Amino acid sequence: MTTITQTRTATATSPAETSTLPPISRLSRRLSEPRGFGDQTLIVPRPDAIRLLGGIPAPEALPVPDIARVSTELWTDPAAATAALQYSSATGFTGLREWIARREGVDPARVVITNGGLHGLSLAVLTVVERGATVAVDDPIFPLFLRVLELATDAVLPIPVDGDGLDVEALAARLAAGERIGAVYTVPDFHNPSQGTLTTDGRRALVALAEQYGFYLLIDNPYRELRFAGDDQGLRPFHESDRAIVVNTFTKTLGPGWRVGWLVLPEQLVPPVIRLRNRLDGHSSTVTQTLIEHLVLTDDGWFDRVLAPARALYAERAFALVDALEAELPGAFRTVRPEGGLFLWPRLTDDRVDAAALADRAAAHGVLYQQGEFFASGPDRWEASRHLRLAYGDRTPEELREAVRRLAAAF
Template sequence: MTGVLDVSGPVAARRISDYVAPSAFGASLGPAPADVIALTSGSPAAEAFPAAKLAEAFTAVLTDPARAPRALDYSAHQGHAGLREFIAGLEGVDAGRVVITNGALHALALPVLAGLDPGDQVVVENPLYPLALKVLQLPGAVPVPIDIDGDGLRVDLLADRLRAGLRPRAVYVVPDFHNPTGVTLSAQRRLDLVELAERYGFLVVSDNPYRWLRGHGDPVPDLDLASRQVVHSNTFSKVFGPGLRVGWTVLPESLVRPALEVRSRLDQHASSLTQEALAELVARRGFFDAVAGRAAALYAERGEIWVDALRSALGDRVRIEQPAGGLFSWPAFPGLADTTEFATRLLAAGVATVPGAQFTSTGGTDAPQHLRASFGQNTPPRLLRAAQIFAEVYSALDSEGRA
């Protein structure tokens, strides 16, 4: 019938059709029981957050006649000056290189959008944090996976590829307590990676939100910001709470203005109120370190309980390393070619995990034999019960000849 409007709704922009899921990450394994023990989330434990101190800080800001108007007004694109000064102290740089962001993913997206063109190649870890692939889709970058091992990204393999002609625009790494594997990029590899970046002219993006959660061993310095080829992306999420949505990126001076140009076309700035409250808190000497230290100790205890329980329950049917920090374990099950069915049955039995295959888009690793299991949000009794369920479900698979 002529003259009838199409009421099916507007058609999405053509570029959105290119935003297909770059990996299976987040694929549903089925309905979860009501009291499921969730080992899926990268969120920290709520009891580690300084909720009372945050309430005090927000109240102090909103009841201060001098600060309340500022906290409820627009903010500068680059962020709160006092908060940037604190971050600059953490990072050992001039505050002019710090941009406050809306969380960690935004801290990754700004340098990616400011520094990459369509078709640029970006080296990524394999396995990797899958949401990084979604960010790389924004400028139309092309991921190039390179394997990792117990010391992080195989920088030697990257060097081989570079000598053979690979010319990436950037390299993306999660150096401390990697998501999903929990491994840490070694000090020597960090030095070698920066040296390669300076020789071949690519950007190194260090996405390091778990840096503050070291439970064992000595800290390893992050990628060296003295190099003009290095970016740090980070966040307050793992220490103060992801709901605050405040992170930061430290950029080479040449990328600060381009990143702010991008930002001015998107979100303008992070919450003025939240920035003001966080600035109130971190101005208290030692506060950030104390909160981060307590959180790191909590996760170290839970990680040890979890790893010991899983080893005790499964014996040689599991291989699992004790992470030195962070929130993730990466158990391998040599008897399984792919853990997806195992994870599906675990969910039905009351434990939610993420199959390792969801952390690679290209294969080429033993990731499908792994599960990612996050121990941070669960109490010791729940972790012990989860390990028992792992053993029960694995035994059922074994009895069926599936393991």
């Protein structure tokens, strides 16, 4: 076992003069190992670089004036302020859980408030994934989930994702061939990074597989409220199953700084999740729950009024990006117009193009984006490497058009 030693300066060295620090845990050592999600380029970006890197909400879409108003009301009410600074329950505020339950169409007893989406995923993984079990995951994948999954296992089974979401038939074929898994992870609405949305039939088929083979579904759904075109495929197949855990968050709608999300759990999983949580963080911030609960409960239509202009804004940006690619780089990419979410996943049409070199040239020209290969969940990274992930949420249409002009220059 590797140890870390500390030595003190002295005139002579003896056992008493050398102290040995206890080693960190095996889990901590494993989590500190590099996993291939480092910086994508060694090029130092220009000071005026346009970053299309993360799923960041548009500043204009965040309800800052309303947040300021309720914050002032809270801190000028001594009784409410004092209550907001106290402990609260592990399940979360009753009023907030009831509001979420109405939107989700479930019993409030199944809702647990979390510290954002990743916290919800961590609780779900630690509750239902046995150590060392195989978990089927999206390919390409939201890579931070793989880091969460390392809390329990390194064994993943990559399953392709396309415009219709997770390839449920491919998963069914692997299971029929004898593969056994403990869970499936997928982003069903406006998948990160591939934009795809799992069809209603696909959702039913996925639930049927979970019930047939006895595994859990980890349904990560932070983009669901950002639909600006097409038809909602619904959550009922997941909510009606005792095998599905649905994870959501206010990160993409009210802002990531809140660190407030939620789980919709099968009834039998609520007690083990709460027992686990009581050994970790105890409960979500009482202050942030107080503010969000006040915002959504004081006016039951408030949240939808916040979402309506945000959806229009993201539609304008998504379509501006697609139109700019088609105008500046005709034929260079195969694109699908998004129906929601914050990402575009264009594919290079010419497989001779060196995607890594293109990313470096683009950075030198002042546009930064994520290379597709970093989203591959399996050893075959070729198909993912032919894609670019372009995030448009926090960039104006003119910035997006300029970014594409710079990308064209990089070509």
